[in-house]
Amino acid sequence: MDRIPLSNSAFEGDNNAYLFADGDETVLIDTGDWMATTREQLEAAFADRGLEFADVDRIFLTHWHHDHVGLAGEIQAESGAEVYVHERDAPLVAGEADAWEEMFDQQEAYFEQWGMPEAGRETLRDLMAGPEVSTENPTVTPIEDGETFSVNGHELRVVHTSGHAAGLCLFETELDGRREAFTGDALLPVYTPNVGGADVRVENPLPKYLRALQGIVDADYDRAWPGHRDPIDEPADRAAYIIDHHEERSYRVLDALDRLGPCDTWTVSADLFGDLEDIHILHGPGESYAHLEHLERAGTVVREGDEYRLAEGVAEELAAIDDERWPLQY
Template sequence: MKKKVTPQVIPIILPTPYQVGDVVIYLIVDEQVVLIDTGPPTEEALAALRRQLQDQGLQLSDLDAVLVTHHHPDHLGLAPVIAQETGLKIGLHPLELYSQHQETGEPYHIFPDWGLPPGFAQKMEKQFRAMTRMKEPLDPSMVASLTDRQVIDTGTYQIAVRHFPGHTMGHVLFYEPAEKWLISGDFLLEKFMPNPMSFQMGDQRIATLPLYFESLRCLSKMDITTVFPGHGRAFPYSRTFIGNILEHYRKRSIEILQILQIIDKGTTFEVAQRLYPRGFEREAFLVLSKVLGCLDLLERQGIVVKDHDWAYHIDPEADAVFMADFLPMIP
């Protein structure tokens, strides 16, 4: 039986090769020792993880569980190594396992909704591969499925798994209701604007930004005091963060409407180039995902219409006053 310890959440900061910079994963030290997220698939990150575990008098073999918020490689990348070394199964939502294998298996399907010009799709696929590359995909046999409202008992903490799709389809958060802290992955960040990523399931594209807004509504009803994000330091929670996210996407959507008023109609690609003229090609996947998400919102509100050639135009019957304040806010 393990000795009684003072339960705590310990941030572990790991370097990544990605533009976002360092990732923060979390060590839950309680009667059970749990790692939440693993870091990117690099030797540098693995060495940094081992060093910071040693600082706590621990090593990978002392872990009782490994849980992951979502499948992006800065959060999931070391999972195969940890699973092989410890014999533990990796706690992950089933949709994230699906997403990981979709992105690392067959050539990634570039969404026709983007309206990419000839030749650009190949460039996009190369960029996307660089973003999502895993040295070793996580085998399904290494995974224990996480479900919404499942409770992880670490001794003192009773950590609830909350499935909040948006940034990715199977993104989960870890919430401790007594202590009122939340480990948010990339769903809620203090210094970065979360970006719902385009997602394809078979032949169907899922509108992820509207899903993200629904998840934000659920989040707004939770009693939270502290957020432990996947990037940056822990910060005190305020519903102001939700309002700021909604306002950000409202402004982007209005800017998109202004662009469509000028060019009459345009594809996601054409609108994105005008909305983000600087650095568009460097972050094309993220930019296109954001613009397509805003167009999904506008289309659902009946403000824009998509043609058969994947071009969007403003519905001439849309109320111009309503257009300026279309975004449903959280009460």
Template structure:
């Protein structure tokens, strides 16, 4: 049986712009599944209801909510949908406690975030502003869903079946869901692979010790698996996912080169200073994501021995073999 995929475009209050929520199944099917739910606002909830109605369905018809990761623009309405429909909510075990709004998990997360903001070198007034923004767009609110935890390799019941694929980096528990579709082997990629922007690593989830290394492994999975199509959490469907993964890997290779140049030209620096050289003035969520990405790169370079961390600054040791760290650069579409 071919899986029926319908896309609902929903607004977003922050992050990467318009969200894509996928409805699997039709009004005639026995089971309706949502991939992600978008951010929890009255406007988005109304838009989700309208989108489902266009396909002859309602929130009450949803039997499964399958989340790619914990971020509020993907999991925000999960509890609301479950409250109205009784749907089962699935999320990877690494992100489950955050989605379930468990206070202990959030307390640990926020303590880690406060520590890293200090270590990254953000000035105290900016730390305060970042934490205020993180509080506004961070913890999920509304009904806390009851969660079914899943892990890599788990298969969910949905027409042809959905195979859980662990794709960490952007968050610790980000997963995709692979299935046999009209184009061949296809995947719901969440924010692991996006068509127009590069998913943030470092600032988007502070729990990973080496988020860039994790994300490079995720990109290698896309390249090696060579999916025939990927359905992202933001933007249009990608017909050549492996090619897009190579583009993003090349982007990070170039970013690493830029960071090495910063250290060579300006001496040792903390992530906040490096981000200033890379991106200039930052605002909004990017005040967190900018130094977070610099930190992710610096930690990856430190693990290779190319840079050395001295307290909260990083100094250049030697120029590394970037082919070994990022793979051979390849030609990609313009």
């Protein structure tokens, strides 16, 4: 297996495509985005190995985000490769207009509910329209949790890890006698994947993501191959760190409501993250909403219209625990 880094101007760092070409098949996990520079880089990496896109037999996609699926359609057009993606993300990857319209409508509803200023909404609409590029949507084969595939003697097992995206999956396997996983954006080495804004289709995104992280802790993989940046040598430790990070963030949300009084999601986001630009205008309130929604279900926060306040007695409990972490149940 070869890791192929591909440039990405986004904050997460370089994307990764993973190439299996050590047997009868040529198989990719993720393809990078659809920009010309990415295609050039991936074609050059193939050429270095005596391959071209026409040689690809199968493509496995971790989730629908454009920086992971962008070249899948073009590669399929040249090779006839079968493209696999989780059933929840399949309609978006296939370019089904109804699925995209439904998601954009859900985003607009959240913009209103969160209290997002119109200037922020306009910025996001422009970003989501995307650059003028030539790309093809692939024909996809839906997959689901627990399915297994044989790739050049390696077994890939699909593990659904919803939260960051509705259909996000990792693919676990054994390489050189080690249990390893291709984690997409479920586990990243530097940033904590956004929850709530990155895919507004996900219901109850925070508890779903926490359960996915706990699954990675329990699996205790020897190594993780993430969707961005370098391999992670202690995946369980990294997943446990992100669980702790979200526990601390929930405490900060409660602290914000304690200081600010009843307020909307946008106000909480501004308190947590400050002024936001570009895609973070979506990610900041999205993650704030994921925590507020979770805390509401836990009974520590009460929603009234589009505003949130602390439930009775919570302010006193916060004062009593001082700087200790607030316990987060999931």
